[in-house]
Amino acid sequence: MGVLDYLRGFRVTFDKLFEERVTTEYPEEKSPKPDRLHGRHVLNRYEDGMEKCIGCELCAGVCPAKCIYVRGQDNPLDEPVSPGERFGYIYEINYLRCIHCDLCVEACPTQAITETKLFEFSFTNRSDAIYTKDELLVGDDGLPQNLPWEDWRPGEDVATSAWMRATSPAGDADYVGTVGWSGELGYGVRAPEVGQFGEDPEPPAAEVDPVDEGGHH
Amino acid sequence: MSLDHDQTTDARVRERGDSAVLRMSESALAQLGVIDAPAGVAHDLAEDETMFINMGPSHPSTHGVLRLMLELRGEMVVRSKPVIGYLHTGMEKQGEQLSYLQGTTNVTRMDYASPLFNELAFSMAVEELLGLEVPPRATWIRMLLTELNRMSSHLLFMATNGMDLGAVSMMIFGWREREEVLRFFEKVSGLRMNHNFIRPGGVAADLPDGWRDDVLRLLELIPPRLDEYDTLMTGQPIWQERLQGVGVLNTAEALALGVTGPLLRSTGYAWDLRRDMPYLAYDKVEFDVVVGTYGDSFDRYAIRLNEIRESMRIVAQILDQMPKGDYRVQDKKVTPPPRARIDESMEALIHHFKIFTEGFKVPEGEVYAAVESPRGELGCYIVSDGSAHPYRLRIRPPSLINLQCLPYLMQNGLIADAVANISSVDPIMGEVDR
Amino acid sequence: MDALLAVELAYWQQTTLRVIGGLVAVLLPAGTLVYVYLFKMMSFMQSRLGPMEAGPYGSLQLLAEVGKFLQKEDVIPAKADRWVFVAAPFVVLMSTFLLVLVLPVGPDLYFIDADTGVYLALAVSSISVIGILMAGWASANKYSLLGGLRAAGQLIAYELPLILAVVGVVIQAGTLNMQGIVFAQADGEIFGWGAIGNPFFLTQFLGFAIFLIAVQAELTQPPFDMPVAESELVAGYMTEYSGIRFLLFFIGEFATAGVFSALAAVLFLGGWYVPGIDSDSNLFNIIGPLALFAKMMFVAFLIFWFRFTLPRFREDQLQQLAWKYLIPISLVNIVATGVLKVVF
Numbered sequence: 001m002g003v004l005d006y007l008r009g010f011r012v013t014f015d016k017l018f019e020e021r022v023t024t025e026y027p028e029e030k031s032p033k034p035d036r037l038h039g040r041h042v043l044n045r046y047e048d049g050m051e052k053c054i055g056c057e058l059c060a061g062v063c064p065a066k067c068i069y070v071r072g073q074d075n076p077l078d079e080p081v082s083p084g085e086r087f088g089y090i091y092e093i094n095y096l097r098c099i100h101c102d103l104c105v106e107a108c109p110t111q112a113i114t115e116t117k118l119f120e121f122s123f124t125n126r127s128d129a130i131y132t133k134d135e136l137l138v139g140d141d142g143l144p145q146n147l148p149w150e151d152w153r154p155g156e157d158v159a160t161s162a163w164m165r166a167t168s169p170a171g172d173a174d175y176v177g178t179v180g181w182s183g184e185l186g187y188g189v190r191a192p193e194v195g196q197f198g199e200d201p202e203p204p205a206a207e208v209d210p211v212d213e214g215g216h217h
Numbered sequence: 218m219s220l221d222h223d224q225t226t227d228a229r230v231r232e233r234g235d236s237a238v239l240r241m242s243e244s245a246l247a248q249l250g251v252i253d254a255p256a257g258v259a260h261d262l263a264e265d266e267t268m269f270i271n272m273g274p275s276h277p278s279t280h281g282v283l284r285l286m287l288e289l290r291g292e293m294v295v296r297s298k299p300v301i302g303y304l305h306t307g308m309e310k311q312g313e314q315l316s317y318l319q320g321t322t323n324v325t326r327m328d329y330a331s332p333l334f335n336e337l338a339f340s341m342a343v344e345e346l347l348g349l350e351v352p353p354r355a356t357w358i359r360m361l362l363t364e365l366n367r368m369s370s371h372l373l374f375m376a377t378n379g380m381d382l383g384a385v386s387m388m389i390f391g392w393r394e395r396e397e398v399l400r401f402f403e404k405v406s407g408l409r410m411n412h413n414f415i416r417p418g419g420v421a422a423d424l425p426d427g428w429r430d431d432v433l434r435l436l437e438l439i440p441p442r443l444d445e446y447d448t449l450m451t452g453q454p455i456w457q458e459r460l461q462g463v464g465v466l467n468t469a470e471a472l473a474l475g476v477t478g479p480l481l482r483s484t485g486y487a488w489d490l491r492r493d494m495p496y497l498a499y500d501k502v503e504f505d506v507v508v509g510t511y512g513d514s515f516d517r518y519a520i521r522l523n524e525i526r527e528s529m530r531i532v533a534q535i536l537d538q539m540p541k542g543d544y545r546v547q548d549k550k551v552t553p554p555p556r557a558r559i560d561e562s563m564e565a566l567i568h569h570f571k572i573f574t575e576g577f578k579v580p581e582g583e584v585y586a587a588v589e590s591p592r593g594e595l596g597c598y599i600v601s602d603g604s605a606h607p608y609r610l611r612i613r614p615p616s617l618i619n620l621q622c623l624p625y626l627m628q629n630g631l632i633a634d635a636v637a638n639i640s641s642v643d644p645i646m647g648e649v650d651r
Numbered sequence: 652m653d654a655l656l657a658v659e660l661a662y663w664q665q666t667t668l669r670v671i672g673g674l675v676a677v678l679l680p681a682g683t684l685v686y687v688y689l690f691k692m693m694s695f696m697q698s699r700l701g702p703m704e705a706g707p708y709g710s711l712q713l714l715a716e717v718g719k720f721l722q723k724e725d726v727i728p729a730k731a732d733r734w735v736f737v738a739a740p741f742v743v744l745m746s747t748f749l750l751v752l753v754l755p756v757g758p759d760l761y762f763i764d765a766d767t768g769v770y771l772a773l774a775v776s777s778i779s780v781i782g783i784l785m786a787g788w789a790s791a792n793k794y795s796l797l798g799g800l801r802a803a804g805q806l807i808a809y810e811l812p813l814i815l816a817v818v819g820v821v822i823q824a825g826t827l828n829m830q831g832i833v834f835a836q837a838d839g840e841i842f843g844w845g846a847i848g849n850p851f852f853l854t855q856f857l858g859f860a861i862f863l864i865a866v867q868a869e870l871t872q873p874p875f876d877m878p879v880a881e882s883e884l885v886a887g888y889m890t891e892y893s894g895i896r897f898l899l900f901f902i903g904e905f906a907t908a909g910v911f912s913a914l915a916a917v918l919f920l921g922g923w924y925v926p927g928i929d930s931d932s933n934l935f936n937i938i939g940p941l942a943l944f945a946k947m948m949f950v951a952f953l954i955f956w957f958r959f960t961l962p963r964f965r966e967d968q969l970q971q972l973a974w975k976y977l978i979p980i981s982l983v984n985i986v987a988t989g990v991l992k993v994v995f
Contacts (some may be wrong), residue, residue, distance in 0.1 A: 003479075005454050008453075008880045009450070009452075009453050009960050009961065010960050011448070012445050013956065015690070016697065018696065021694075022698045022699060023700040031320060032402050034400075034404040034407070034425075034904075035404075035425070036405070036406065037401075040406055056570075058573050058574060062319065062574065064319040071599070098504050099411070101413045102407065103319065103321045103413075106421075106573075107573040109569060109570075111556075111568065163407055163422075169423070169555050169556075170555070171352075171355070171418070171552050171555075172479060172543055172546060172547055172555050172556045173354075173541070173542045173543045173544075175557055175558075177557040179557070180555060180557025180558075180560075193423070193426055194422070194426045195423060196354070196541050198426070264756050268792075270797075292801075379962065382962045382963055383874065383876065383957060383963025384960070384963075390698070393698055450962075455874055455962050459962060459968075633965045
């Protein structure tokens, strides 16, 4: 007790004056985005350029926010859009409703819809918020389209299918680290995550001091 | 005369004319009910002695949209009544429209400070109805994530508690630490909050590459900061004077009101669902249940601070003991097949389709599953009618039950203590109102 | 001032100069304190950067905020007592401006050289209490009323330690005249060693500490910010003020902080005096203001450091501190000073 107890806290704030600040000066510098970040979706294409979406409406069926609208159509015989019988004719996602749970990414049987790491897409009117198929489809180089209100930085378009790859084993340890998906235009077949068996078989001896009962070192 | 529903904002009490009587009967719900008068205070107070104040739904320190009607004499709170419902969005009704696979996206948004606990309670309830046994790796991953979530929720508490009591620097420090934990969650599940990661049957994905290093980094970063908080706050005489003896609750009152969590433990009653009704793998890790002595706000603050340390202890043990193997139950009717098999097997494709559109059917029955969330006992009660949607989904929100004790905590205290009390109860209005 | 300038100025020119000087003397410290301490030091203490966008390193943030406040709608609650509501910020600001009148910035730079300068300063500083009460009452809002009542109790309670702490300085200097106090510190000696003069914070350390605590309370800064308890009363007596009126309170708060810090610098730290130069020198008319500014920044640093570290006192604890601890200690200080003054 006594005066000193009042003063001890001052040391903490005083020392902070000389420590590093944790602020990132956005938008000049951005925090690195992890691979699995759930951002804006894209509709992928196969390496030969055909669209992957077959218009099966699985994504619309599983969406908890009912934000996807899909209508399929038979592939025109002379100019098929997707390999197979049907393709996604109308495909719209309403980003005012999307909660980025990425259940649609898990649901898609052909890995057509995956998500990028872009979350900086501030549209300014409601009609811009409804992304049509033309806006969602990747370009001819396989890169997601950069719409006028989106803020893409170099490197954000890679790993567009990280969540799909993370959930591919669906819990089965035998499928961890195996490839179960087709190649993407511009990126080829992406590597799986290393997974639990790629780690050291023994957990590393803890380099951190053991945390004692009081949580102190 | 226009109908002024919020009559309680007047500084002077109006004379009861006819229209006033009509208004009062119409707004009878908003009137302070009769609760036991505090000892030594006459129940029928003269009208010009007390002032009604509305610590309204939009207020810097009511932790969300909690409306607190206070009857003040000077600065002393004579009676109080919490009014809730300002954040009600019909989540439980919505839960009846969603399948069990989509259900976690809904439930996770109730207690938004500790979303993984909601998902865990829901998943455990569904698994019990289905009779599933979750593989060990899934159990341990769940334990790791929920303990980290407990840490982040308690750090949020420390930030808001400090802010409410005037220590503005504490606010930023608390959020700074929480950012680190949220960064880890973003690496694991792709989202910082409302992760939809713990599903019925296991977890959605395996832990990402390099997760050990991230967790070790967290374990190194946070303890020195907690010691900083101890220096800045716990030993500070002003802090102690503000919190000690404020909002005292005793065990009998707490049990009668159904209060759980740090509030109950602060009264000296050692009840922690992780130890007394163990779920997941809590019987295989060592941790202490932190208990208070005086039942006041300082005890609650200290309990939560030490629970962060206990959680770190548990996380360190999980790092060593994490088993390998499946991370989701391999029941074909519940878990979708691995992506590689969809191309190989027609049955796998059909199961994939059915699970994602119709959902999996859950046998008839009702179940209640409870977990120890940072606020108390978070329970999920599901009534199933055999279809793929719950017939009734009900979450027992710890904050709602804990809010019941607020009038007792605030009796005969000052307004400044009212703020300290609300803060120490740490309600999250998302789960109170749902 | 005429002694300084070779040119004889007409009365209206002198008045204009004085008005401008007064405005600068009040607003410049306010602006500097807001930027350096509120924006930057607070942020650094909380491991963050603070405003960085407006101007280089956020230096023009205050300008941006002033602009923002100026263009807001002037809202006066319907039930508010209109004229009292409007007048309240001006009353608070007025006390700050009056306080600047007696502060000496250099041996020949002052507005008034009153023989009872200290008395005048402390008297006018109490006017702000009235302004705060006016604001609290006129807002027709229960939160404001509570804030105003708390403020009245707190400010009146802490006037006494403020005054009593200064009495020790007055005894030691032997005069109520502010310039006299500065000269007493400049020309004084510590046991015969006159190199740095005799700044009163060395002997009046108790008085200095009490003065700082009392100033913290007079400014309603944390840990004594019950009247403006942001998390309880929204903004206390300032809740209903928006736009320019809030800006007046805001600037007033920081201007008062600056002026009180300058007062503390004059009373305890030696004012415009810098050791090493003869106190009669004319050089002090140039470096005096700078020295006083630097000392004011130092005292303000202490005030703001307190603000960002400590949680808030509850009113009863606050009153206890004033009446039961600070006043007795300051009385003891006075007695000790008097005794030692006679002995030495």
